[in-house]
Amino acid sequence: MNRMTNTPPGMAIDFSKPTGEPSLLAPDSLQWRIFKNPIAMAVGGVAAVLLEFADARIRSGVWDHSIYKTDPIGRSQRTGMAAMVGVYGPASAARRVIGGVNRMHAKVSGETPKGEAYTALDPELLNWVYATAQYGFLTAYHRFVRPLSAAEQARYWADGEPVAALYGVTHTPKSEAEFLAMMEELLPRFEPHPINGEFLDIIRSGRAAPSVPRFLHKALARAAVSLLPPVVRQRLELGPEHDLRTRDRIMVKAMGKLADRRKDPTSPAWQAALRLGLPGDTAWR
Numbered sequence: 001m002n003r004m005t006n007t008p009p010g011m012a013i014d015f016s017k018p019t020g021e022p023s024l025l026a027p028d029s030l031q032w033r034i035f036k037n038p039i040a041m042a043v044g045g046v047a048a049v050l051l052e053f054a055d056a057r058i059r060s061g062v063w064d065h066s067i068y069k070t071d072p073i074g075r076s077q078r079t080g081m082a083a084m085v086g087v088y089g090p091a092s093a094a095r096r097v098i099g100g101v102n103r104m105h106a107k108v109s110g111e112t113p114k115g116e117a118y119t120a121l122d123p124e125l126l127n128w129v130y131a132t133a134q135y136g137f138l139t140a141y142h143r144f145v146r147p148l149s150a151a152e153q154a155r156y157w158a159d160g161e162p163v164a165a166l167y168g169v170t171h172t173p174k175s176e177a178e179f180l181a182m183m184e185e186l187l188p189r190f191e192p193h194p195i196n197g198e199f200l201d202i203i204r205s206g207r208a209a210p211s212v213p214r215f216l217h218k219a220l221a222r223a224a225v226s227l228l229p230p231v232v233r234q235r236l237e238l239g240p241e242h243d244l245r246t247r248d249r250i251m252v253k254a255m256g257k258l259a260d261r262r263k264d265p266t267s268p269a270w271q272a273a274l275r276l277g278l279p280g281d282t283a284w285r
Contacts, residue, residue: 013085013093015271021090023272024163027282030148030156031087034141036269036283039220039256041080043144044136046203046224051132051183053199054190054236057118058125061108063195083133086163088272098166123170128186130169134160135179139227144249145256180229192237200225200242216255219248260284 025031034040053059085097108120118125138156142148148156157174164172173179203224206217225233226244233242261284264270269283279285 013081013089013097013268015088015090015268016275018090019275020277021092021275023088023276024091024094024166025087025159027273027276027278029087029159030138030152031159032269032283034137034145034156035084035087036264036267037141037145037256037259039252039259040137040141040145041083043220043223043227043252043256044138044140045080045133046136046200046221047140047227048132048136049199050196050224050228050236050238051136051232052129053193053196054232055125055128055186056112056114056189056191056193057116057122058129059193059195060110060112061118061120061125064110084268086166088268090275094163095166098163102166102168121168123168124186126167126169127171128182130160130164130167131173131179131182134173135176136224136227139176140223141256143227144223144252145260183229183232187231187235190232190235192235196236196238200238216251219244219251222248223252 053062082097082101085094089097102121105120109118111117120126134157138148138153142153154175157172157178161172171182173182200221203221204214204218206212206214209217222242222244225238225242228236228238263281263284265280270280273280273282
């Protein structure tokens with residue numbers, strides 16, 4: 001079978017070819033299970049962006065050197081597809097896509113509004129951006145889809161290292177405790193900013209998936225805020241209007257569990273399994 005999965009323009013990846021070519025991550029990795037779930041990816045991705053935007057260097061880099069201001073949905077879709085390629089794509093395609101991301105990052109440098117210089121290739125920033133994505137996706141799946149054991153979580157953190165290395169990441173947390181320790185070092189830099197509110201407004205608006213009722217998008221946005229460590233949420237001044245309500249939690253969990261059972265033959269996970277000669281539903285087993 002040769003089927004292009006639904007991808008943003010300019011990032012069409014055939015996850016089903018070439019036959020037999022392995023991915024960077026093995027089919028028995030936790031990433032194969034987690035990344036197939038669109039609810040975990042959506043909630044975890046929003047939480048990761050909030051954690052990244054807490055640092056003015058990353059916030060300025062994204063806002064001033066990408067199309068995020070004019071096409072936030074498209075930019076988020078391309079970021080999500082890069083994550084999918086790193087997990088499910090043929091290793092050659094993953095290296096090509098990640099190499100392209102790195103070349104774009106090499107052009108990103110500037111100053112924050114307060115005059116602090118930054119570059120996207122700063123190891124401290126690369127490490128934090130990668131860690132926030134790992135934390136966001138894992139925590140969203142753990143809380144809203146299926147609880148993961150301590151051993152499973154440890155394996156998840158370790159399994160991501162081959163992808164991290166291609167991005168130039170020099171340090172990856174091996175646990176949530178190590179992630180929080182990394183966060184503590186950056187915490188003095190974290191600050192509130194109107195961009196965070198603009199970003200959450202975009203998520204709540206439902207522009208990413210207009211066919212989904214808006215109240216569900218609002219629940220997903222609140223679920224993402226709930227993943228932030230309390231001290232970060234306090235620094236970002238995300239008040240009680242962002243609290244995850246009981247109804248929100250029930251809805252997001254129901255959507256997450258339903259999405260985890262829905263087997264999609266057009267998905268990267270299914271197509272990657274076929275490429276490797278495995279049953280299409282391998283990631284669901």
